[in-house]
Amino acid sequence: MSSPQEMPVRNTVVPYASDAWPVHLAGLVPRDVAERWRAVDRSAQAPQLVAVPGDDGEGWTAAALVTARPGTAYLKIVDAVGDVPAAVAAVVGHARRQGLAQVKWEGWTAHPGDAAAAGFAALNTPLTWAEGAAGPPAGYVRWVHDDVAAPPPYYGQSTHFTCGAVTALVAQVHAGVLPPEALDRRAELTLWRDATNFMACEPVGLGVAVRRAQPSSRVTVHLDTDRPVLLDHLSAEDQEWRALLQRTSRTEAERLGVPVDARHLSLSGIREAVGRSEHVLLLLSLATMLGFDVPHWVLCHGVVPGAVVIDDPWANTATGDTWVDAHLLPVPDASLDVMSTMSPGDFRGAVTLGHPQR
Structure with a gap:
């Protein structure tokens, strides 16, 4: 309405x-x-x-x-x-x-x-708070024009590094694949442990972990580079063994039938996927929104004119940022395009979750 x-x-x-x-x-x-x-x-x-x-x-x-x-x-x-x-x-x-x-x-x-x-x-009050976060006991939203029906639950990641696992679990609860009571810290850490590239979750590993946890899930990985990702801040030695794990994830994706789409996922492609009631786990940098140039997973679950509606499992209390900011957060298409163009190489990483296979 x-x-x-x-x-x-x-x-x-x-x-x-x-x-x-x-x-x-x-x-x-x-x-x-x-x-x-x-x-x-x-x-x-x-x-x-x-x-x-x-x-x-x-x-x-x-x-x-x-x-x-x-x-x-x-x-x-x-x-x-x-x-x-x-x-x-x-x-x-x-x-x-x-x-x-x-x-x-x-x-x-x-x-x-x-x-x-x-x-x-x-707004849905948080099922749990992000690590170190503080915020009000309630929050409210008014859409200026179109709104988003049936919003997902809000769950704040309980560690600095489990954003990928949280977005995947929230998407599955929102889709009805998991009951709300299944969204807890045990599930968060279990999925992260299967998906992690130590400490981050890269796109292929995250998609594979979701398929292993829910074999009926329709999972597609979008990654328009064939080089290892999220490793450039590490030493050569640490990059080597993590790159090996990423190659192993690609092999496992092929074995499980998880497609890895090497084409660039456009913002219109994200909007179309959400319009089909799919969920898009999107990798972006927090540099613009929170001032940290670190990779981070968010959930794209709605669209309104000119913006994609995301849920971010992290809030930065030090700047007055709270779960009210992070939940049902509209980001203009152009801004989201810049945020999700990742360095080096200007790649985009995402995982789309469709309706479960019957």
Whole structure:
């Protein structure tokens, strides 16, 4: 369903800096909210204040602190203060003017009734938290135009290195191949142990491990290079034995009938796969979104105009990033294309999971 329309709210948007608050915030922000706003350095997520000026133009009657991961198509309300409905409506209008896909609202102070009245739906609360992560007990989402039906559960990876296993398991739960109670740390580590190239999961090894765990799964690996991948940061000696394991994975893929498609998987190909209700496990770099140029697996499970909707099992608490950012995250096609073009060699790695074979 499309989001409801509302009357536009007059607003002003200014950059937020924790050490230089606008005078108009005085008296609007409760102490506990002020402490949360100042607790972390949010500068990496371009924080802004979306404020509603008073009728006299001399002050603000409402304001919201909003942030977002770079390279994405949403805004996140950390808290709304003052006239909360007016602040939230101002943020939605601001997102619409920017052509964004959605607005999220962290549940630190948001009341479920207020969220519902503003057209927001509750997000799935995490089955587990990412390692070292912190976040609100609830979260809400409002799609500006089209939304995503039947979202997957959110599961935060319990280690720094099990993102590939988590995305595969979440995809299988979302597809009904596994029951939700099967998604736990034992399953996460078991699948990672079978897929790992120590410590990362490369595409062929991940696809093979999924097929071994679920023989009925329709698995296709997409990898447009025949050289070993994700090894260039290692010494020559460490590269050698991991490259051998990757060649072994290719041999095992052939034995199990897991196709390895050497053609470049385009963004339109990803959108088409998701449109067929397939799940795409996509390898990308977190450099744009989180500032870490490290390979990372995310789950592509939905599409909206101009963006692919992913779930990321990792959140970076140090910048104010939480599971609310990582769950149902719309990424514009052009941004996702850049993020998933991997170095060296500008290759793309992915695993698509289709409907199980009967």
